[in-house]
Amino acid sequence: MIYYNCHTHIFSAQYVPNNVVGVPIMNVLATDPISSRVTKFFSKVRYRKINSSVERVARFAEIGLGTRQEVIFNYLEDYYKGWGDVRFVVLMMDMEQMGAGNPLSNYRTQVEELVKLRARGTYKDKLLPFLFVDPRKAEFSTGEKLRDWVKMHFEEYGFVGIKMYPALGYYPFDEKLDALYAWAQEKFIPITYHCIEGVIYYRGDVKSLRPPRFPNSKHNLTETKNERYQRNFTEPENYFDVLKMFPELKINLGHFAGEDEIKKNGPWYQTVKKLIAEHENVYADVSFTLNDTGTHEQIHRDINTKGIGEKILFGTDYYVVEKNKDEAMLRDELRNKLNELDVAAGAAKDSSFNQIAAYNPIPFLTSAYYRP
Template sequence: MEKKFKKIEIHNCHTHTFLYEDVPSKFLPLRLIRVLARRGWSIARFLNKIDLTTDGDVYDRYANFIRIMKCPTQEQTFEYLTRFYPKNARFVILAMDMQFMGAGNVGRDYTKQLDELSELKKKYPDRVYPFIGVDPRRANIEDLVKEYIEDHNFCGIKLYPPLGYFPYDSTLMPIYHYAQSHGIPIIAHSSKSGPIYCRFKRKELISKIKSELDPSTGIQPRFDGKSRKELCNYFTHPKNYKVLLNKFEGLKVCLAHFGGASQWQKFLNPSTIGVCEKMKKKEYKNIDTDEDWFSIIYDMLKEYKSLYTDISFTLNNRDYFPLLKVLLSNAKVREQILFGSDFFMGEVETSERSFGIDLHGILGTDDFELISQTNPRLFLRNCLRKPKASK
């Protein structure tokens, strides 16, 4: 019998092309990268040569990351990325606004980053889908969002709450209303304790959390002994999005990274501390006071059908492939999981090529088609129509 082969139109729903000029001056570890980028290739070569015998490969990976940061334009970074995909692949590119995280000024105006993406969209209208990074502390953010979506064909909105704001900040409400009524998708960073977070003083962070955390989320914050990075998890917490999803019915939101690798690990290997005591009191349901974000997002996917998640960065760890495979056989959530690589952040863990090929190989063509073509077409539906209609 003749075998039929499918040609998948891959949608990578999570990539970045921002340059080192877009990163604040005092931001470590990327400050180091700024220095390295200035020194350029010689340092990258030096890193390549370091061999700690156990894991020399890590240095190769960082050298790769630095080389990409060194690219002078986002177009070059994008063209490098496309080498690892078929010609018909599509890419969501997420802009980053890191001006207000308390780590110094960025090297160029944010609109320069956006304008470059807008040029890229013009050049590759069917392949590039830029999302505007939104921060409620930027002046006239609502106007900026509308301008780039309406005049420059941006596809959606990117949120990065660990930079120091709650997603339900009152300034952002008109933007969600706009997104809801136009079917504009939103991608929100949802990984616990990532390296990019607000550098304000602890005191300032605590007072912001105390005054702004919405009690309807059910989150009860604890501050003792928590680092700034841990405090910023309150901004990023997936339950914050219940406020938005309850208020704006049908709002299309993707909680990127599915909680992050640490939370997949926690879900797969739950702690037994306090289990017997709680069982005795028949409190089994509340057994985990510090619930893992994987489970929270999983439950939310079942509750809100306009909610999505992506597997970017988190699935760099091949140990999690079986759990992903199981999720994709689960009818309750399988249509809400999106393929994304987190290029070029992912370069520090694995290459773009092996990320995509390993996933495709392990999942098989049907499941890979589901997350990279079928589901993204629904999530990006309103943008994907745009280029065709304008012809």
Template structure:
């Protein structure tokens, strides 16, 4: 029997055109983040890569005649050859210079001296602006007096200090790095600019600059697919960042220039329309569909599995034009709306959400769509890791408490003391994403008692009718127990490391003590429901343990390895996670006999089910600064045996995407 195709379960093709302008907000202090505009920074990155590649590959105007092109090409190659000769000469001269100790050692002493003076000039200027510790300032003063006594420090006019400093920073690489290191230590302000989040954001800008060369999502997608074996496939995940509080991406002249060519005079149902140019999100989705449908009519027609991005704030803003339904024989039927166009008319493969942008997975606007997805076996991909893309606005009052989970604030042994909403102390935007992204939020969809509370407290009475809500004590007639969700990034590398290093968390030990059950979220040691246990799991337990236990205990919950697959530290634990447990062969018989791809893995129990719910994904192109996709493919093949690789890259992803 031939193997199923390899499927990369997590890729991105959106370009910088669809990214808001002020991603640096909350990472860089106000008002400096206004100066770090996405389009400007990406433009600088573009120019850098254009210059870099221009040193290797000649560029010429394809609109000129063949003879003119040849002349241009020859000139370009002559320039490249001259550059190579210059580099060769420079390399040899540098080697000979360093080999001559009589010259090199005094030179290094001079470099240290001019760099030290430049550092004092910079520190003096920044100290005047931001202030400097009095003790450190006294030390600086004494050192400068000592240097002056030996004619090694000069109180030049400001203009000459600037010239001296710029010369050092421009021409001496060692000085740039050393001075910047010292400045960050002296002035905490600069720590925020190049904090871990700041560096991660800078990487993201560089990536967008690199991939913006391809111009369209189609070319980016082809770049990803070409790094996998023939007939491979990939899931394409768009983004909608309009509501994250980082400004709104605008329709550029480049996009608007395509309008006349794309929209015919008498458009049919599937042609480009004015509405596709309403905003960058609509344009992004239409551009995505444009190349997906072309691929479906050619070779490897199933190569692309596009998802539709959902943001509850857009759903609320656009109302019935985005999502509208009626109930027919107890099942949801979509009316004409944006969601129907993409999910049914254009047959998109699933839904993508990104709760870190400022909402919960159980937002009221999403719940009816989740019922539709559950009834139709439509997969959902959700972001489940702490990252650099998150809500940039201010915390609102409602976010001080969890909408469902509770905790005791008084002695719970006293019957009059009832549990109250669990407090969420995070204030900064970078920390708020923890609450929105937390894997335990998905229990509020999977567990009927939690879902019932959500529906009972809903402002929209239509939800009560839709889910068959009677009262707080009566179970719902419609649940989401079969909802199919993939928790992307499996919590992140840090949570995997936390699991390995933590030896005191009693719940994390459950994966070892109870390998076929993992953590029981709904019962404590005395087989009773406990809010205290929920609180402890939320605040203390690593996400690897939580996600693994969710995958083991719920039929259609998945996790992918996107981005973390680039981290060598996770591979030993990944091998252990994919290990078979007892009764595998007996359970495999039922798995193979099952006709429904959606129900196959339900015949596995415990760790056998866990390994059947893990997907191969790379996070192209976000992961590109660490590894190329072909590198990740090769490393994963080398780390896993053939059966395990085929399981996560072929079988599991095929089941996840299946509707039957």
């Protein structure tokens, strides 16, 4: 059996803007020899299980401050030793347009580094890269230019999917994405979006933002706080407008709206499930969200609900989630709980986990360019 972790990251600190969390910190972290010494120290004293919050933060820093994407990917592979054949969807990030300053290295460099890494034999099958797209990028003067740039990466370098992060300051129904969507729909290309409220969001002036192309009743366009304004971009209702134009588009709403939404059966979570139920090619992944064990019973119910369960994907959000929980721990906690519930329901061992980690990823990842 081949397992897929459908949501991971391996971008290193030099690709993160200086003010990413509202204070100038990244440029220091990416170059400061003291912080790297501290994390090295912690990595030496680490035992097999990471429990203390100090160790977890150190582990997060140790991984994220790795100078190369390869090093970060190797840590990830290490976690899954003993699992047999595991493949990882690696989601790129371009945070240059979020109004938080410039990273030390630009997005182009991040793409080149990943392309070179994947060209080496051992990574080709294990590392499945999703190219990040931001319609505001200066070189994309038209939607056709944007599409051609993406298309070139699929044809020349074997990219497997597309990643977007609307909270950085754009709507998924931006006009400049139309040509890309038409092509992606025709080629069955998977697109993963960030769909949870978080700490990474547009930091620029909200008053200078264009009104949305398709306003809906959930938008609050008079909001002045960036932290709250991000909800307009992330709002799952936005995808009804995308899917009206491109009903067969294959999309994955990453994080399944988030752990708080799942636990309270909130409006975002309900909307995501409605999108899945009403569209053949809409998926959701449980990455990050799975760190809260309070979501596991509901996730199990969803996996075993016809019309929904076929489109839930396993993912962890490595290494972003390390601050909350160790990769091995959060993964095993979910798998064990699903197993326990499967057995209690008289189902075969691992049937729920296999569905989201081995079976559902196959139609999701299959496209004109990639066959799992």
